[in-house]
Amino acid sequence: MVSARIFPKINKRKMVRELAQGHESAQRIQALLQKPIGENGPELAGQLVEKVLRSFELGLALLEPSPHQTEENVHKSSFEKHQISGFSSEDSGNRSNNRFVRRDRRGCYKRRKSLEATLVTVSPTMEDGQAWRKYGQKSILNSKFPRSYFRCTHKYEHGCKATKQVQMMEDDPVEYHITYIGIHTCNTHSMMMTANPPHNGDHAKEEVKEKVAEVKESDDSTATIDNLSSLCSSLLEKPAFGLQDGRFEQSEDTVSMMYMLGMEDDEALGRRFCDFHLDESHDF
DNA sequence: ATAATTTGACCACC
DNA sequence: GGTGGTCAAATTAT
Numbered sequence: 001m002v003s004a005r006i007f008p009k010i011n012k013r014k015m016v017r018e019l020a021q022g023h024e025s026a027q028r029i030q031a032l033l034q035k036p037i038g039e040n041g042p043e044l045a046g047q048l049v050e051k052v053l054r055s056f057e058l059g060l061a062l063l064e065p066s067p068h069q070t071e072e073n074v075h076k077s078s079f080e081k082h083q084i085s086g087f088s089s090e091d092s093g094n095r096s097n098n099r100f101v102r103r104d105r106r107g108c109y110k111r112r113k114s115l116e117a118t119l120v121t122v123s124p125t126m127e128d129g130q131a132w133r134k135y136g137q138k139s140i141l142n143s144k145f146p147r148s149y150f151r152c153t154h155k156y157e158h159g160c161k162a163t164k165q166v167q168m169m170e171d172d173p174v175e176y177h178i179t180y181i182g183i184h185t186c187n188t189h190s191m192m193m194t195a196n197p198p199h200n201g202d203h204a205k206e207e208v209k210e211k212v213a214e215v216k217e218s219d220d221s222t223a224t225i226d227n228l229s230s231l232c233s234s235l236l237e238k239p240a241f242g243l244q245d246g247r248f249e250q251s252e253d254t255v256s257m258m259y260m261l262g263m264e265d266d267e268a269l270g271r272r273f274c275d276f277h278l279d280e281s282h283d284f
Numbered sequence: 285a286t287a288a289t290t291t292g293a294c295c296a297c298c
Numbered sequence: 299g300g301t302g303g304t305c306a307a308a309t310t311a312t
Contacts, residue, residue, distance in 0.1 A: 134289055138302055149303065153288095165303090290309070298301080 119180040126166045126176045130184070144170050152186060160186035 131153035139146045145168040152160040162184040167177045 133287090135306090136302095136304060137290075141301065147302080151304090163303095286312085288309100288311070291307090292305105293307105294303105294305080296301105296303085298299105 116182050121178045122175050154186040158186035
């Protein structure tokens with residue numbers, strides 16, 4: 001049976017995570033309010049508000065558990081009550097056996113939009129000098145090796161949304177297919193995204209566009225990537241890139257590419273071949 | 285004790 | 299319905 005398990009003590013980690021998620025949602029609402037309300041604006045804002053409320057509810061519950069409140073009840077917040085499935089009878093057969101298990105939140109997430117910035121690399125190592133936390137692994141159809149999923153270690157402290165997927169290829173020597181998704185917002189380079197000075201970044205866009213074309217066609221990828229890296233470094237001095245009217249536009253691919261190359265050391269760059277994943281529909 | 289990883293459930297998207 | 303991306307409890311590492 002589902003026991004009336006009370007929160008035995010304040011779970012600091014959990015609370016920090018809940019509040020950080022709420023904070024992130026609030027920031028997204030703020031960002032939403034700075035743009036003209038689009039078609040999905042009201043719906044998205046509603047979802048975000050529910051997330052914020054849920055974070056507060058959970059945070060408060062962790063601080064002041066009511067004697068009649070189980071963890072299950074907490075999760076029946078306004079955010080979720082429409083989708084609670086409860087505990088099925090077959091739960092008793094799972095690896096947790098008769099223990100209380102909260103299952104209703106699993107998989108309750110918003111899948112990322114495909115226009116998210118992506119960068120694909122092939123590398124003999126899955127290390128890249130950045131702090132990643134593994135959060136999943138999946139076997140992939142027609143692939144010998146599973147795919148691992150990583151998110152930024154600072155996801156909850158700084159709301160950083162960067163993730164990466166790593167998959168070992170069936171090559172000899174061993175190589176890893178690495179896909180970076182989203183941009184790190186937990187470091188100084190991301191400041192350019194929130195920088196104010198609005199002016200025309202068209203010239204910079206053209207420069208990067210040409211360089212990307214070079215990288216795509218060149219046999220000597222190391223040289224062109226180095227070239228691109230230095231260009232990116234210089235572009236980091238131009239906060240207007242990717243900004244229009246003081247707002248960040250959809251050229252996240254570019255910023256991601258610039259950021260990631262900017263972060264790499266020269267040796268690492270030399271080892272890699274990068275395949276920039278550019279969505280042509282972007283104003284690039 | 286805390287942080288990181290493993291693992292199967294859950295569900296969005298095709 | 300199948301696939302793969304994400305979540306979170308359980309487990310392992312530090």
